[in-house]
Amino acid sequence: MSDGERTGASTGERRMWTTWVRERAVSSLPPEKLLPDRQPSYVSSWIYVFGVATIAALVVVVVSGMILGLAGPAWWHTSSLGRFFNGIHLWAVELFFFAMVVHLWGKFFMAAWRGGRGRTWVSGAVTFLVAIGAAFTGYLSQQNFDSQWIASEGKDGLNSVGIGAFFNVANFGQMYTFHVILLPVAVVALVVWHVLLVRRSGVVPPYPARGAAAAPAPAATPAGGAEQ
Amino acid sequence: MPHPVIAALFDLSHPAHYLHWHFFQMSVANVMVILLMIAVFLAAILIPFPKRERGS
Numbered sequence: 001m002s003d004g005e006r007t008g009a010s011t012g013e014r015r016m017w018t019t020w021v022r023e024r025a026v027s028s029l030p031p032e033k034l035l036p037d038r039q040p041s042y043v044s045s046w047i048y049v050f051g052v053a054t055i056a057a058l059v060v061v062v063v064s065g066m067i068l069g070l071a072g073p074a075w076w077h078t079s080s081l082g083r084f085f086n087g088i089h090l091w092a093v094e095l096f097f098f099a100m101v102v103h104l105w106g107k108f109f110m111a112a113w114r115g116g117r118g119r120t121w122v123s124g125a126v127t128f129l130v131a132i133g134a135a136f137t138g139y140l141s142q143q144n145f146d147s148q149w150i151a152s153e154g155k156d157g158l159n160s161v162g163i164g165a166f167f168n169v170a171n172f173g174q175m176y177t178f179h180v181i182l183l184p185v186a187v188v189a190l191v192v193w194h195v196l197l198v199r200r201s202g203v204v205p206p207y208p209a210r211g212a213a214a215a216p217a218p219a220a221t222p223a224g225g226a227e228q
Numbered sequence: 229m230p231h232p233v234i235a236a237l238f239d240l241s242h243p244a245h246y247l248h249w250h251f252f253q254m255s256v257a258n259v260m261v262i263l264l265m266i267a268v269f270l271a272a273i274l275i276p277f278p279k280r281e282r283g284s
Contacts, residue, residue: 044279046272102269
């Protein structure tokens with residue numbers, strides 16, 4: 001049965017791009033996969049917690065960054081509340097990378113690209129690289145001596161690989177735009193894609209015991225305790 | 229001078245301490261973060277996850 005027949009779309013409706021997108025979306029990510037209420041039993045492990053911990057830290061990063069961006073450098077450098085939110089933003093980034101690295105190690109050692117999950121692995125790796133760029137432009141946007149030092153040190157390295165004319169770390173306006181718009185949008189979009197891929201393929205199971213065949217479909221446990 | 233209760237646990241008003249061994253050079257703070265990540269990674273594997281009681 002085709003997607004169109006399943007969703008009851010007529011021939012004319014099937015030619016509409018909205019119908020095609022809806023049918024593809026429902027077909028690849030049915031609601032029970034998108035928002036499951038049960039997870040495999042092997043997900044009951046602390047190592048499966050760090051993916052969602054990374055996302056939680058990312059939410060704090062984005063919200064605190066919005067507050068900093070609305071008030072500006074004079075506020076985050078001179079007022080006690082501004083310094084507080086500056087600290088929240090910094091430490092949320094520290095937690096974001098901390099949790100992401102532990103998540104990365106966990107997925108690497110369980111070979112999380114198994115079972116057709118290659119795109120999930122690659123999307124996570126690309127997210128990690130783009131997030132490093134977002135953090136780098138953040139350190140360049142601090143508007144203090146530290147950011148000037150990082151810019152003066154970084155420009156030679158970037159010039160040596162030929163991208164200094166397009167990505168000028170001494171140009172505050174350019175770095176700030178990268179930091180508050182382009183890279184955060186890229187990171188959030190990649191995280192959404194990554195999570196949707198996880199939902200579609202399911203959480204990667206652990207390796208089978210040595211000498212044993214791959215385990216059959218495991219018993220499910222209610223979701224909520226642990227997540228990818 | 230910050231209030232003692234909210235002051236940093238470590239005095240940060242000085243240049244960072246560095247570990248240096250041949251080509252390897254890294255601040256003590258970064259080495260501590262890496263060691264802490266390894267410790268948390270091992271703990272996440274070894275510490276059992278609390279089980280939800282049936283019926284709740």
